[in-house]
Amino acid sequence: MKDFAVETAGLTKEYHIYDHPLERLKELFLKRARHKVFRALGPIDIAVRRGEALGILGENGAGKSTFLKLAAGVIEPSEGRITVSGKVSSILELGTGFNPEFTGRENVLLNAALLGLSPKHINKRIGMIEKFTDIGEFFDMPVKTYSTGMYLRLAFSLAVHVDAEIVLIDEVLAVGDGAYEKKCIDKIWDLRRNGITLLYCSHSLYTVANFCDRAMWLKEGRVQAFGDTKEVISIYEDYLREKERVESTEMPPLSNSVMRKVAEVKDIRLFADGQPVETSVQYLSNIEVILDFEVFEDTDVYVGFAVDRNDGLCYYADSMHKQGLEPFHGPGRERLTLSFKNLPILGGAYKIVIFLLDETGICIYDRKESIIFKVDTKEKEWGVCYLHHEWKR
């Protein structure tokens, strides 16, 4: 048996766009090209190990469904190849090949036959499928009378009861009700314990994080990140935040260009456990911020800081006023060290913003941002920062 359940090499899917279906027909027989090319996916080179669960992330239209369809063999790659070793069952784009006119039972029988199960084999399974679907007499009613939830239940129970070695799931669990969702999740865990390979495509990063060993982030048909689920999710989340960045509500610094400058931040340096920070820091490391600034006037200057995430969300902000500290008095060059013991921030991209303020805290003399740094977490914890907690029973 091969080590890899799914392997791709230069896998690419391009769609040809035609003005009219007839143009397409002509092209198949005549030489002249009559299309515009749209690349939906690729090139992609990945390998999914047997028994592994791969989460596929990405925005709408990123190529997730195209990838699953290629894996299911429903569409053929335009270039490159995808090798899938094992029997595949799939829930693609809300439902398998269900005929709305047929009853649930008839659709199960048809689709089981499509998956290559013999009638004898499927007759043994149909009881289990009916029980798992749990929609009562609707099982023997035409599928067109189903609610979306019932439709999904049927599709899901079918896909997980046909002894597939590779199961492809495209964004479905979210539509069922809570209790049923739990049942589906339990079933997937069951299958995973029995060693099936799972390709799971979802917008719910939380489920992906829990189900999947590795994840792949697709953007405009290309692999943007591939690897450990937690890392990929963290990179993807950073991207999403960056994209949806809320315009900062901070007050802009008072325009000092016309006035004389009162104070200026010269330099911000970051150290994590004594080492200069380049791009990332470890979760819970000790962070030191060394700040150089200059006060030009004979006046009091207070220092403030904020820890911001890359989408502009402020995690924490404080200033010398609030701590009752004495201000710096100019003119002169000053140095200040700000230290965080065991910085409790979970994965993401952050920056530290330094403010030089007047005695009211409202007037900002100067504002400067540190480099953006990432926090690496491989922990199973979920959320934005560590909260101190204890368990008792």
Place this chain on the structure above:
Amino acid sequence: MKELFVNIYRGRYILENMVVKDIKAKYAASLLGPFWLVATPLYQILLYTFLFSTILKVRFEDNSGTSSFVVYLLAGLIPWLFFAEATSRGISTFIENAHIIKKVKFPMEVCVASVIVSSAVTFCIYMIFYLAMLIFMGLLKFHTFPLFIIPFVIQVLMILGLSFGMGSIAVFFRDITQATGMILNLIFFVTPIVYPSSAIPERFRWFFSINPFYSIVEMYRNVLVRGEAPDAFSLIYPSVFALVIFVAGYYVFNKTKEAFKDIL
């Protein structure tokens, strides 16, 4: 050809499922069930017999009356009904199975095969009734009647070719399915089914002799009621014709099938 059989074998469970469901839908799901199985052809027999035999006084052989008209009519009408049903359904089979073609990988040949098998079941039922009737009337030619399998195979080959070829084109160009009914109706009337070939005026004979359905219908009549084995020309011409249609149709299908999923 081998590829076709291999693919149909691979999809045998799907084929079985489709055929069973189709037959159920046809006869079990409707209110009067098997009544329609008898009523539909009976209506046509009565209509054509009344129109052509009683009113227009069409006679197949010189000695005959109305009962003989029915015997000859059925020898052509039963194979025709099979051909017309299988072809018209075969041409829209890919469109009708769009929901599975788009979502599941399976040998699409079974879509065509299921339509033919399902129509052939009806054909067999009619044929059994017809043969029983001939035996009862003492008209069945026992030494030649099993040869009706020859024109039947030629018909199947033709239906396969038309379903694959026209059916594939219909995916891109739905109008084909609209035109099918009209074309089939035309073929029905230019083939001597409701009238004898002797009624064809001399100056149109050449046209009828190039109509392959003419040879097929005559072959059925020869082996069933006239007791004549098919001669070389009437055998070779429609066979070659059917084979060409089949090869061309299957070629078109193989050339276009990858695009079905994107279009449907």
